[in-house]
Amino acid sequence: MSSQGQVSSVSATATIASAASTIIDATSSYSVAKSSGAATSVRHEQANVEHVWYGILGLLGLATAVNSSYLVWSIFCRYGARHVRSTASAQPSGRVALRRLPQAVLSLLRIVSFRMRIPYVDMTLLELLLAVMYVGGCLVWSFAPKDNVLPRVNLAPATWAGNTGKIAAGQLPLAVVLALKNSPITWLTGIGHERLVPVHRMVSRCIFVLVWLHLAGVYIQSPAKFINEGWKVAGLVGVVAQTITTIFGIQQIRRRYYEVFYSSHVVLILVFLIAVHIHCIPVKFDMYMWAVWAIWGFDRLVRAGRYIVFNLLLPSTSPEALVECIRAKGLRVTLKRKIPGGWKAGQHAFVAFPKLGIESHPFTILSVYDKDEGSGEAELVFIIRAMGGQTKTLLDLAMPTGSCELTALVDGPYGHPEDIRPFSTCVFIAGGTGVTYTLARMHQLFRDVLASNACTKRVVFVWAIRTEAESQWILADLAKIVALAPQSLSVSVAVFVTGVSHDRAIVHSPTLGKDCDLAKALALSTLARSDCHSSVSPRMEKEVDGCDEKTDEGFSDSQGSGMCTPTNAGTDYFDSGVSTPTFPACADTALPLSPGGITRRFGRPDVRNILEEEVTASEGAVAVDVSGPDGLVNAVRSALCQPFAGPAATLRGTPTVMLSVEQFRM
Known part of the structure; x- marks a missing residue:
């Protein structure tokens, strides 16, 4: 040349x-x-946003297949319980059996994916892996070359600015779907909306990073034309709105100033979506924004329809809810509604009191679905720990007379509790108001066993509370449910009072076995509710710091159910070990009762010991349900990572363990 x-x-x-x-x-x-x-x-080839969605849909398809397989297995097991004579399973022989390799792999996957948490990031290995794959995939698709043609334009600011902007807009429908109360992802995968909140946060923060990269690229490309048109100004407004709500969404700020976070989140996200829609119109990318509005509108229509149907079109004999004071800053809310299809044990509903404001709060339903044949109504019962805001106002209204009646609006049920009917042993562990979740689950399980619709042979119920006064919240309910336990079941129920020292004078509640005096138990519970002004020690009435109430669009740091339970207890609060005194079953602080009765003990429950004994002695698969503060949940997770529940033990015949956690992480 x-x-x-x-x-x-x-x-x-x-x-x-x-x-x-x-x-x-x-x-x-x-x-x-x-x-x-x-x-x-x-x-040069264009960065195709749809390619990112292929990976997302693939993961959703995998989760749907796993959920479908579990449902089929559950139906098969329950069919066997109804039509096949049960035979005792052989105890573990201690010899390795290769035919149990699939169960061992399942145990390993459950441990590394759902129970082991990564230090400092408060995520499981599966959550961390999904986050890295998702964020990394979006960034790679924004910066990587799409072809081998020269010159390389993929690293030019104009190119990656355009790519990041398009991918961010394309992910907005996913972020909105994950925030819905009526999410199609829940219907497909069986994952409740409260468990999708961390995934929603992950997607939102990925969009935040992409939006700032888009902003930086556009500015580097041409500073003079950065905001020279209206649609560009709208984009900048959207970036500012999202940045503020992301800052308020930082865990430490969010939990300390939750009401500020919630209010700002609602307003600023609306500003962000409107501004982004205006910004996307000139570049012909507004089809994703129309999808956002359609998805959000569908959820709002469904929720509004439920409010109208449950509270107006299907009127109850009384639209008012009975709010009773039950000691230890506890409230018992009872109302009746016609709920088509009822609810599952362990689900929650949003309740609003118009007199106190328009906001609604989610509470786990303590009662199981019992429809009155005459009126068609069912009674919903909620146990609430009064903290601040609306629940404190409820307590103030009920305090003078011990109870009050308020008009209430209900929306629900929500949540997707796991089906535990196929399991041979079911262990329920709760702390504080988390008992509303486990007690309802145990009650429904007893009914399923009586109807020959469950395979369960052994039930263990553990409830940890800080003060004796809290035991009055559900004393009568617990007595009735234990008395209804089928004779074919082996039942163990224990209440641990953790805030009382071993050498303190002990005041025992009545022994409640299957032959307990229910009328006496009910009278005692009623007396406790009316005894709101009875003198108790400051220690018993001391409110746990750092516990905020839940609100409509999410949940605060309260990890239990019903209402707020202590979450600032250290991880070792419920841990067992040399430095953590616990009391075994034979301790002199326990009340010896007949099988199936209720045992009251003082001290922290040794969850590792309890779980190891039940898992190693079970004749079949074990289900563990836990609800309560972080310390309790982490102790259960840690215990089920031990060798007795690991793949090596499973190969030797120890049954597999499924862990279900009701933990609202906001």
Whole structure:
């Protein structure tokens, strides 16, 4: 090639490289001069946003397949319980059996994916892996070259600015779907909306990173044209709104100032979506925003329809709820509604009191579904720990007379509790108001066993509370449910009072076995409710710090059910070990009762010992349900990571263990 041709070629290449910095769309054509004087068109491939969705849909498909397989297995086991004579399973022989390799793999996956938490990030290995895959995939698709054609425009600010903006807009429908109360993801995968909140937060923060990269790329490309048009100003407004709500969403700020976070989140996200929609119209990317509005509108229509149907079109005999004071800053809320289809044990509902404001709060339903044949109504019972805000106002209203009646609006049920009917042994562990979840689950399980619709042979119920006064919350309910336990079941029920020292004078509640005096128990419970002004020690009435109430669009740091339970207890609060005194079953602080009765003990429950004994002695698969403060939940997770529940033990015949956690992480 002549020197003139080389100069011409280099000049053309330099011109192309310079022009690349002005590209907004990743699909571009370049004219490259050849020595013959002719030109050829070079076209770079565009970053396709739909390709990111292929990975997302693939993960959803996998989760749906796993959920479907579990449902089929559950139906098969329950069919066997109804139609096949049960036979005792052989105890573990201690010898390795390769035929149990699938169960061992399942145990290993459950431990590494759902129970082991990564230090400092408060995530399980599966959650961390999904976060890295998702965020990494979006970034790679924004910066990686889509072809091998020169010049490389993928690293030009204009190119990755356009890519990050498009991918961020394309992920907005996913972020909205994950925040819905009526999410199609829940219907497909069986994952409740409260468990999708961390995933929603992950997607939102990924969009936050992409939006700022888009902003930086556009500014680097042309500072003079950064906000020279209205649609660009709208984009900047959206970035500012999302940045503020992301800052308020930081865990330490969110939990300390939850009411501020919630109010600002509602307003600023609405501003963000409107501004982004305006920004996307000129670049023909507003179809994703129309999808956002359609998804959000569908959820609002469903929720509004439920409010209208449950509270207006299907009126109850009384629209008012009975709010009773039950000691230890506890409230018992009882109301009746016609709920088509009823609810599952362990689900929650949103309750609003118009007299106190328009906001609604989620509470786990303590009662199981019992429809009155005459009126068609069912009674919903909630146990609430009065903290601040609306629940404190409820307590103030009920305090003077011990109870009050308020008009209440109900929306629900929500949540997707796991089906525990196929399991041979069911262990329920709760702390504080988390008992509303486990007690309802145990009550429904007893009914299923009586109807020959469950395979359960052994039930263990553990409830940890800080003060004796809290035991009055559900004393009568617990007595009735234990008395209804089928004779075929082996039942163990224990209440641990953790805030009382071992050498303190002990005041025992009545022994409640299957032959207990229910009328006496009910009278005692009623007396406790009316005894709101009875003198108790400051220690018993001391409110746990750092516990905020739940609100409509999410949940605060309260990890239990019903209402707020202590969450600032250290991890070792419920742990067992040398430095953590616990009391075994034979301790002199326990009340010896007949099988199936209720045992009251003082001290922290040794959850590792309890779980190891039940798992190693079970004849079949074990289900563990836990609800309560972080310390209790973490102790149960840690215990089920021990060798007795690991793959090696499973190979030797120890049954597999499924852990279900009701933990609202907001």
